[in-house]
Amino acid sequence: MPELSQETEHGSAVPPLGWVEVTGPSMVPTLYHGDQLLVRYTARVRSGDIVVLRHPLQQNLLVVKRAVERRPGGWWVLADNPLGSTTDSEDFGVVPDELILGKVRFRFRPPEAGQRSPLALARWVLSAARPVFPDRSASRRLRAR
Template sequence: MRPRLSTVLVRGPSMAPALRSEDVVLVSWGARPRAGQVVLVRWAHRPEQLSIKRASHLVDGGWHVVGDNPFASTDSEQLGPAEVLGVVRARLWPRPRFRL
């Protein structure tokens, strides 16, 4: 089964400078992440919240993920391991970019 693709709107400054609030990204749902890739995650303690972060490494219970902006990111340092839902493949708007 091929992963499905959809667009996601970025909210907040945690991934600047790679991604900024209001950017639109293309997510490959169900794709297997690799360390260093930008991913869409869900937190066990905040199941209603989806976040875009950078995959760091596998840990017990999921992935350790971090934001690119250390001054404006809530990530695995505060919330623990995350469940990766998909891999961000490209920024589509406002400035298309395929390497994040």
């Protein structure tokens, strides 16, 4: 499950935008370990959005999941990687609205250590920074799990 390097305290003022770093494989192939995410806090969440939330059972842990569907009491969230060992709503159930902190708007992927050739750097430049759009088709696929 992606654990984020940025942790906030309960009751502190939340800025409208913030950067967090993904650690873990649960959102592969959408997000990878080391990706930097621009998060819009308190943004309206829709089905298919990738969201940052407090883990319902360990609220000092921030995680990234896909909001699949609205259910009574909150959001059903799932990991994009069905093969990764992760926890999501299949383990902890519906996530209350107050635990959803914001949605991911932009992904920046830092260059890998071996990317030194001009071709490798050119490919990195073309793919490193991307907006993150909701995947409505993925949310329908994941809902069936």
